[in-house]
Structures are given as structure tokens and as C-alpha cells.
Amino acid sequence: MDIYGIKNCDTVKKALKWLDAADKSYTFHDYKKEGVDPERLAAWESQVGWEVLLNRRGTTWRKLPDEVRDNIDRDSALTVMQENPSAIKRPVVENGDQVLVGFKADDWEAQLG
Secondary structure, three states, X not given: OEEEEOOOOHHXXXXXXXXXXXXXXXXXXXXXXXXXXXXXXXXXXXHHOHHHHEOOOOHHHHHOOHHHHHOOOHHHHHHHHHHOHHHXXXXXXXXXXXXXXOOOHHHHHHHHO
């Protein structure tokens, strides 16, 4: 299982704590430091949709020019996330063919058990 996120993000910290408590093995990738491979980002988008992946609640989103936010679509969202990894909702979990975005303990329990 691979976890993608930003190490100092509170949601990521909760997710990693949950995984540790559940004794799940994982590899963590800090996309703030390592970036995100464009092919991987496109694969996530094809599975969950850009609307799910794009973090519209964070500072990065709010700092984007109005013209970008007002005209966001799939292609521009992928560009924004590629150029600003903080604009990707976190964490993103790859578990085999499965992709989960965000952390909700009940959902993770059901999906990752």
C-alpha cells in the first residue's frame, strides 16, 4: 500500500496513525517534497475524478487567480495539481487497483479493513 500526502498535514497524520494502529504496512510518499508523477496523477483522476482529487478548501486553492478557479475543468485541474501538489486532497492511498482519497476512519475500515 502506498500513501501519498504531505507529512505535516493533520489529516495525513491521523491517517498514518490509523494505519499504524491497524498494523497495516505502507510506504509514504511526501508529494510536497517529491512531487507527483503526471501519469500517476492522471491515473488517480481517471479512477476517482478530478473533482474528488482537487482540494478546494486549502490555502493553495484560495491563492489561485479568480480566472483559474472560475474556469476550472479536468485539464486545468490536473495542471494546477501538478504545479501545486498542495492542491491535491490528501491523503491519496493506492492499495492494489484501489484508490482512496481523503481520510475517514469508517470508510478506511470498510475498504482496507
